[in-house]
Amino acid sequence: MRKVLVATIKPFAPAAVEQIKKIVEQAGYRFALLEKYTDQSELISAVADADALIIRSDKADRQVIEAGKNLKIIVRAGAGYDNIDLEAATEKGIVAMNTPGQNSNAVAELALGMMVYMARNLFNGKPGTELKGKTLGIHAYGNVGRHVARIARGFDMKVSAFDPFIPAEAIEKDGVEVLSSVEELYGKNQYISLHIPANEQTKNSINYELLSRMPNGATLVNTARKEVIDEDGLLKIFAEREDFRYVSDIAPDCADTIQEKYAGRFYFTPKKMGAQTAEANINAGIAAANQIVNFFEKGDTTFQVNK
Ligand code: 3PG
Numbered sequence: 358m359r360k361v362l363v364a365t366i367k368p369f370a371p372a373a374v375e376q377i378k379k380i381v382e383q384a385g386y387r388f389a390l391l392e393k394y395t396d397q398s399e400l401i402s403a404v405a406d407a408d409a410l411i412i413r414s415d416k417a418d419r420q421v422i423e424a425g426k427n428l429k430i431i432v433r434a435g436a437g438y439d440n441i442d443l444e445a446a447t448e449k450g451i452v453a454m455n456t457p458g459q460n461s462n463a464v465a466e467l468a469l470g471m472m473v474y475m476a477r478n479l480f481n482g483k484p485g486t487e488l489k490g491k492t493l494g495i496h497a498y499g500n501v502g503r504h505v506a507r508i509a510r511g512f513d514m515k516v517s518a519f520d521p522f523i524p525a526e527a528i529e530k531d532g533v534e535v536l537s538s539v540e541e542l543y544g545k546n547q548y549i550s551l552h553i554p555a556n557e558q559t560k561n562s563i564n565y566e567l568l569s570r571m572p573n574g575a576t577l578v579n580t581a582r583k584e585v586i587d588e589d590g591l592l593k594i595f596a597e598r599e600d601f602r603y604v605s606d607i608a609p610d611c612a613d614t615i616q617e618k619y620a621g622r623f624y625f626t627p628k629k630m631g632a633q634t635a636e637a638n639i640n641a642g643i644a645a646a647n648q649i650v651n652f653f654e655k656g657d658t659t660f661q662v663n664k
């Protein structure tokens with residue numbers, strides 16, 4: 358009997374786990390759950406006899422992949438798959454997938470929520486500002502970026518975007534201005550919302566040069582990955598510009614310095630919170646379970662990311 362292991366340091370909502378289990382068992386497979394594990398060795402031993410693995414931001418590194426002797430498929434229930442060693446998976450003939458779009462509304466709502474929180478001075482009782490009429494630049498117009506645009510337009514923000522991989526018409530039809538370079542995006546917008554993946558091209562790419570282009574009253578919103586930020590550049594802009602603010606779903610490595618020196622100009626979630634809603638957990642969890650069943654039963658490899 359095939360075994361499907363759900364391994365999550367940060368657990369899914371119980372309703373999501375229940376539904377994943379139901380799908381797995383209805384397909385005639387065995388369901389196994391490893392939640393809140395504290396050491397990678399627990400994942401390494403649990404994966405030993407699993408045929409399929411569902412994870413969130415959990416690390417499916419080479420060691421995990423090699424330990425999964427029966428492993429045929431890994432599904433990252435979420436968007437970013439920078440936590441899977443794709444090369445190792447491909448070498449072992451393991452299919453890696455994500456579940457694009459399933460948690461994106463949750464992430465987008467958090468991005469706007471953090472913008473309001475920062476615009477209102479962290480709810481400290483002092484007068485803040487409104488989002489209405491402010492400029493917002495969306496850096497990468499994928500599933501999350503699109504939801505951010507929709508919600509921001511409801512706030513009456515002036516929304517523009519830069520994404521070289523999406524046709525201009527697909528952006529324009531949402532009432533969003535298309536910009537032709539990343540420099541223009543940062544140069545024109547008081548708020549920037551980041552939605553780029555973390556990969557070799559994007560790591561450390563949000564640097565001093567770009568950030569220093571932002572107009573007065575700049576707020577950078579990061580619900581993507583901390584790795585895309587060049588932290589030396591981030592500290593430099595904090596030091597140079599009193600107007601610069603940074604809100605991020607997970608703290609940067611230099612959080613201690615920022616906390617010590619720039620009180621009131623930042624907010625970091627204690628844990629990655631973007632996809633942490635019951636709805637997102639259910640959507641992504643069900644999608645992951647169905648993708649596994651469809652892969653085993655029909656050979657369906659839609660959403661494979663290591664082709
Ligand atoms: C994603 O890439 O889907 C988000 O960052 C959510 O990650 P999480 O499932 O670990 O909360």
